[in-house]
Amino acid sequence: MKHDDGDVAGLGRPRAVAFALPALAIIGVFLFLPALWTLWLGLTNYRLTGTAAAHPKVVWFDNYRTALTDHEFRGALWRTTLFVIGSALIGQSLFGFSLAWVLQRVRKPIRSVVEFFVLLAWIVPSSVSSFLWFALYDRRNGTLNALLGTKGTAWLIQYPMWSIVVFNTWVGTAFSMLLYRSALGSVPPSQLESARLAGAGPGAQLRDVIFPHIRSHILTNTLLITLWTFNVFTPYLLTGPANRKAEIMAGYIYRTSLRVGELGQGAAISLIMIVINLIIALVYLRVLRERTP
Amino acid sequence: MLTATAALVAVAAGSASATTPGTSAGTAAGGTAAAPSGEAITISVTTNAISGGKNSAEADFFQNYVIPEFQKAEAAKGKNVTLQYQPNGVDDENYKTKQALDLKSGAGADLIGIDGIWYGEFADAGYIKPLDDIVGADTVKAWSGWAQIQPAVQALTSYNGKLYGIPAGTDGRVIYFNKDIFAKAGLPADWQPKSWDEILAAAKTIKEKVSDVIPLQWNAGSSMGEATTMQGVLPLLAGAGGQVFADGKWLGASQALKDVLGFYATVYGSDKLGDPILQQEAQGRDQSFEQFSKGQIAMLAEGDYFWRSVIEPKAGDFPMANRDTVVGWAKIPAMKPGSGIKGQDFVSMSGGGGYVINPNSKHAQEAWDLMTFLAEPDTIKALLNGAARITARDDVNSEVLSKDPFLSFVAKDVLPITAYRPAFAIYPQVSVALQEATDDILTGKSVDDAAKAYQDKVVQLAGADKVATSG
Numbered sequence: 040m041k042h043d044d045g046d047v048a049g050l051g052r053p054r055a056v057a058f059a060l061p062a063l064a065i066i067g068v069f070l071f072l073p074a075l076w077t078l079w080l081g082l083t084n085y086r087l088t089g090t091a092a093a094h095p096k097v098v099w100f101d102n103y104r105t106a107l108t109d110h111e112f113r114g115a116l117w118r119t120t121l122f123v124i125g126s127a128l129i130g131q132s133l134f135g136f137s138l139a140w141v142l143q144r145v146r147k148p149i150r151s152v153v154e155f156f157v158l159l160a161w162i163v164p165s166s167v168s169s170f171l172w173f174a175l176y177d178r179r180n181g182t183l184n185a186l187l188g189t190k191g192t193a194w195l196i197q198y199p200m201w202s203i204v205v206f207n208t209w210v211g212t213a214f215s216m217l218l219y220r221s222a223l224g225s226v227p228p229s230q231l232e233s234a235r236l237a238g239a240g241p242g243a244q245l246r247d248v249i250f251p252h253i254r255s256h257i258l259t260n261t262l263l264i265t266l267w268t269f270n271v272f273t274p275y276l277l278t279g280p281a282n283r284k285a286e287i288m289a290g291y292i293y294r295t296s297l298r299v300g301e302l303g304q305g306a307a308i309s310l311i312m313i314v315i316n317l318i319i320a321l322v323y324l325r326v327l328r329e330r331t332p
Numbered sequence: 333m334l335t336a337t338a339a340l341v342a343v344a345a346g347s348a349s350a351t352t353p354g355t356s357a358g359t360a361a362g363g364t365a366a367a368p369s370g371e372a373i374t375i376s377v378t379t380n381a382i383s384g385g386k387n388s389a390e391a392d393f394f395q396n397y398v399i400p401e402f403q404k405a406e407a408a409k410g411k412n413v414t415l416q417y418q419p420n421g422v423d424d425e426n427y428k429t430k431q432a433l434d435l436k437s438g439a440g441a442d443l444i445g446i447d448g449i450w451y452g453e454f455a456d457a458g459y460i461k462p463l464d465d466i467v468g469a470d471t472v473k474a475w476s477g478w479a480q481i482q483p484a485v486q487a488l489t490s491y492n493g494k495l496y497g498i499p500a501g502t503d504g505r506v507i508y509f510n511k512d513i514f515a516k517a518g519l520p521a522d523w524q525p526k527s528w529d530e531i532l533a534a535a536k537t538i539k540e541k542v543s544d545v546i547p548l549q550w551n552a553g554s555s556m557g558e559a560t561t562m563q564g565v566l567p568l569l570a571g572a573g574g575q576v577f578a579d580g581k582w583l584g585a586s587q588a589l590k591d592v593l594g595f596y597a598t599v600y601g602s603d604k605l606g607d608p609i610l611q612q613e614a615q616g617r618d619q620s621f622e623q624f625s626k627g628q629i630a631m632l633a634e635g636d637y638f639w640r641s642v643i644e645p646k647a648g649d650f651p652m653a654n655r656d657t658v659v660g661w662a663k664i665p666a667m668k669p670g671s672g673i674k675g676q677d678f679v680s681m682s683g684g685g686g687y688v689i690n691p692n693s694k695h696a697q698e699a700w701d702l703m704t705f706l707a708e709p710d711t712i713k714a715l716l717n718g719a720a721r722i723t724a725r726d727d728v729n730s731e732v733l734s735k736d737p738f739l740s741f742v743a744k745d746v747l748p749i750t751a752y753r754p755a756f757a758i759y760p761q762v763s764v765a766l767q768e769a770t771d772d773i774l775t776g777k778s779v780d781d782a783a784k785a786y787q788d789k790v791v792q793l794a795g796a797d798k799v800a801t802s803g
Contacts, residue, residue: 087436088450088453089453089758092436092456092458093456173614281555297429299761299764
């Protein structure tokens with residue numbers, strides 16, 4: 040070999056291309072084309088019904104202007120931000136880590152049982168879990184009201200953001216827990232041992248031994264759950280189309296596109312959302328690159 | 333005009349025989365040749381009904397009566413047709429989205445039941461086509477039933493002067509009240525308010541004298557969708573002398589609209605006569621049905637659908653065994669006597685739906701057969717199954733309505749004063765803006781802010797020159 044051309048497997052360029060093609064084709068058809076289509080729709084006044092469904096007109100950036108000046112859009116974006124901070128960054132991360140941390144120290148049967156139930160929350164189909172929580176939050180015969188003795192409280196309407204934040208924390212904690220369990224497993228026990236011998240308490244161990252080891256895991260986890268939570272649709276199943284005080288971006292797009300029927304406007308908002316997603320991803324990747332030795 | 337009172341004007345009943353569905357098949361001018369005799373054909377029909385759920389009786393009627401009888405009727409014509417019923421059991425807005433997506437993608441049932449206000453936007457989108465284009469003008473004209481359907485009722489399934497389907501019926505809106513609760517509060521059993529103030533006064537009396545009862549539930553909020561506009565906003569608006577569309581312009585933030593929103597603010601805000609949270613619940617309308625049927629709501633403004641389908645003693649969604657003795661009804665008063673549209677003292681709103689043939693249907697002729705079959709007196713009477721309902725046909729109405737004191741009241745006293753929604757494609761969007769204005773009131777915004785937000789939305793929808801702006 041004269042020089043390293045990166046062709047470790049020795050496939051040769053044509054065969055490598057042949058291998059990659061099917062995957063690229065699928066990505067093209069199901070990801071790239073729809074994205075282009077969305078980009079195009081966002082420039083039109085396309086609607087689900089009415090004249091604009093049959094003869095859509097190009098309106099260029101009107102949809103974007105409408106979105107950015109619309110208080111409903113800004114409201115949804117703000118609520119989504121709160122939702123991400125509340126349910127992903129604080130709720131899932133913190134609960135996930137705490138569970139992982141505590142479970143390290145308990146006996147195996149208890150650990151298995153707890154893990155089973157936490158995972159169950161994550162695995163149950165979202166239509167089922169939202170139905171369960173609908174029953175839990177119900178105003179008249181709800182479990183929560185029965186437990187707390189708060190007869191007649193309509194949680195989803197009187198505490199809309201808290202309701203969906205708690206719900207989504209419950210759903211998503213399992214992922215953070217799993218990720219942190221394996222991260223904590225990678226911390227060398229010898230270092231923890233020496234820290235303990237040197238008289239470090241649990242706080243100091245966390246700060247000086249564990250965090251430096253799992254920093255990149257924290258970043259990865261935060262990136263993933265931020266993106267998921269930013270895009271999540273499930274709370275809509277819980278709140279329905281009319282509960283505007285709990286309306287986050289995915290629900291707002293669904294309502295705008297399919298319930299109100301403004302497909303063009305909905306496409307424009309979707310694109311704004313993709314851009315925000317990309318920004319979040321880029322910021323995290325940057326941070327990740329800087330921190331990793 | 334409908335003042336002819338669809339129901340009671342004696343039209344030569346009996347002159348329409350039950351069987352003459354159009355021309356004999358085979359020469360449809362619209363280019364859809366009927367299938368040759370004997371060839372197996374399957375067609376489907378869909379409405380928003382499901383056995384054991386929403387509009388259960390209607391779904392059962394399709395399964396148990398329409399399918400066998402229609403197949404028999406087609407067989408008599410030498411056709412081998414299998415009919416399938418596709419049930420739905422969701423709120424009307426979701427049903428509409430589903431039908432629009434089906435029609436858009438070239439799918440969907442052959443015959444589709446839709447609401448009268450959707451014809452415009454579906455037609456503009458090219459999703460549905462005039463009957464003349466689908467089965468041929470001669471075939472359409474030859475159907476004997478048209479003579480029995482008033483022009484105002486035919487308008488429910490028409491758009492821009494063209495018929496898109498056969499209407500299934502019309503309706504009217506009233507205030508229902510629970511006579512037991514009224515008796516406890518010392519209010520009369522033959523209560524009939526003459527102004528909004530009298531409604532509010534009755535509600536206040538109930539609030540003072542009867543505990544654990546919601547005095548008045550007046551549809552509001554976008555959770556209830558079109559029901560909010562139809563049962564809630566529009567009758568009030570008509571009572572304040574306003575119309576959602578008049579003289580070529582859409583309603584803006586007029587005084588009439590502010591009066592309407594002011595009424596809501598009194599009911600749900602300052603005086604707590606109604607439950608604002610119920611109006612925002614995802615299943616709020618069903619909840620209001622259930623609570624009225626259990627005697628927990630004293631007054632509820634609803635359409636006659638509520639009487640015949642919801643609290644119907646046997647087959648209703650929330651049956652009330654003592655409906656006929658406990659439930660009273662009253663006309664919806666104008667804000668003040670004479671302040672209603674056309675100087676009326678009392679007002680109502682009417683709507684209704686019908687069927688439409690899917691333009692993608694491969695068996696349009698059979699779908700037309702089915703549409704006319706559904707509109708024949710025998711079929712309608714089978715659907716009613718001894719009960720009454722304001723049907724689209726004069727001959728059937730004059731026969732059945734006298735059986736039910738409430739529905740003959742609607743036909744005699746309500747339909748002459750009623751009004752219809754404008755048949756424009758953007759009406760449903762204006763309607764959503766009205767619903768959102770009531771949302772604003774439910775969540776505590778001021779009347780002026782809600783009216784202003786509404787006007788901004790309508791200007792965005794229709795253009796400033798098409799809105800009667802003010803404020």
